Amino acid sequence: MVNKITVVGAGNVGATTAQRIAEKSLGRTVVMVDVVDGIPQGKGLDQWESAPVEGFDTRVIGTNGYEETAGSDIVVITAGIARKPGMSRDDLLNTNAGIVKSVSEQIKATSPNAIVIVVSNPLDVMCYVAKQVTGFPRERVIGMAGVLDTARYRSFIAEALDVSVRDIQAMVLGGHGDTMVPLISYTTISGIPVTQLMPREQLDAIVQRARDGGAEIVKYLKTGSAYYAPSSGAVEMVEAIVHDRKRILPCAAWLEGEYGLSGLFLGVPCKLGCNGLEKILEIDLTDDERAALERSAQAVREPMSVISL
Ligand SMILES: NC(=O)C1=CN([C@@H]2O[C@H](COP(=O)(O)OP(=O)(O)OC[C@H]3O[C@@H](n4cnc5c(N)ncnc54)[C@H](O)[C@@H]3O)[C@@H](O)[C@H]2O)C=CC1
Numbered sequence: 014m015v016n017k018i019t020v021v022g023a024g025n026v027g028a029t030t031a032q033r034i035a036e037k038s039l040g041r042t043v044v045m046v047d048v049v050d051g052i053p054q055g056k057g058l059d060q061w062e063s064a065p066v067e068g069f070d071t072r073v074i075g076t077n078g079y080e081e082t083a084g085s086d087i088v089v090i091t092a093g094i095a096r097k098p099g100m101s102r103d104d105l106l107n108t109n110a111g112i113v114k115s116v117s118e119q120i121k122a123t124s125p126n127a128i129v130i131v132v133s134n135p136l137d138v139m140c141y142v143a144k145q146v147t148g149f150p151r152e153r154v155i156g157m158a159g160v161l162d163t164a165r166y167r168s169f170i171a172e173a174l175d176v177s178v179r180d181i182q183a184m185v186l187g188g189h190g191d192t193m194v195p196l197i198s199y200t201t202i203s204g205i206p207v208t209q210l211m212p213r214e215q216l217d218a219i220v221q222r223a224r225d226g227g228a229e230i231v232k233y234l235k236t237g238s239a240y241y242a243p244s245s246g247a248v249e250m251v252e253a254i255v256h257d258r259k260r261i262l263p264c265a266a267w268l269e270g271e272y273g274l275s276g277l278f279l280g281v282p283c284k285l286g287c288n289g290l291e292k293i294l295e296i297d298l299t300d301d302e303r304a305a306l307e308r309s310a311q312a313v314r315e316p317m318s319v320i321s322l
């Protein structure tokens with residue numbers, strides 16, 4: 014385990030992330046920070062009181078300031094507003110850019126060596142804000158979206174084929190929005206190409222459902238967006254880093270020429286280990302997949318261009 018993991022934002026995603034980190038004993042201490050007085054303190058205490066039953070020794074604390082977060086090994090940023098029915102993730106842009114900017118300034122000042130995992134939406138642009146404001150190298154600013162989008166895609170395929178989710182290998186690349194790029198050519202069931210087990214029409218419907226996966230939950234919840242699967246996604250990345258697993262996971266990474274793209278965050282296959290982003294894998298894509306990735310990049314560049322930092 015590492016010494017300290019901070020989760021900024023003690024709302025739905027943040028609090029669930031903190032509890033999952035504690036239950037997996039990934040850090041000696043988990044610090045939850047939020048601007049609302051009492052919420053991180055109350056949730057942190059409540060989580061710590063679950064420790065004797067769950068059997069973890071990770072101390073969970075909540076605070077409104079950054080003193081207790083000083084020297085964190087990993088910081089997960091979940092601060093920001095969530096969308097409601099009828100909104101796109103880009104509708105959160107201005108509000109969340111301000112929030113992620115102020116959070117990033119605090120992280121830079123108090124945890125200058127941290128690896129930052131961004132969750133706040135619109136994800137790819139918020140990663141850019143965090144990287145610009147902290148000035149951290151790209152190895153230490155990584156976005157969570159691909160793991161979630163892929164988990165949704167995998168869960169739908171497992172359900173349709175009535176097989177274990179464990180046996181579905183897949184990757185969803187691109188931005189975390191309507192233009193995300195599920196890679197059918199790399200989707201296998203224990204090594205068997207999915208196209209051998211499912212008619213193309215059914216697969217296309219699953220791809221579309223995965224793309225709309227966030228909106229599907231928003232429609233049900235009405236007051237906010239998904240948090241169980243998103244927190245699982247963030248914690249899978251934390252775990253890969255804490256245990257130096259060298260996992261290959263789809264994450265938002267700052268591109269410097271990979272896939273012919275530069276100067277933006279986009280979901281690509283990444284190797285995660287104790288140094289954070291250790292490598293971006295450049296895999297072969299079909300012409301359609303490459304074109305879809307380029308469209309997705311364009312959809313990230315547009316909101317990026319209107320924010321001022
Ligand atoms: N990347 C992804 O795949 C996903 C991203 N999200 C995004 O994560 C964010 C959080 O979602 P939820 O937890 O459901 O929202 P929430 O509303 O339940 O929690 C957000 C929390 O952030 C806090 N906050 C606001 N400003 C802050 C600041 N300056 N410092 C610290 N805390 C601050 C709020 O007080 C609130 O407790 C949203 O932007 C949402 O769109 C959610 C799910 C998946």
Ligand SMILES: O=C([O-])CC(=O)C(=O)O
Pocket residue numbers: 095096102134161189226227228230231238239243
């Ligand atoms: O849909 C949203 O706004 C939250 C999110 O990013 C997701 O659940 O994929």
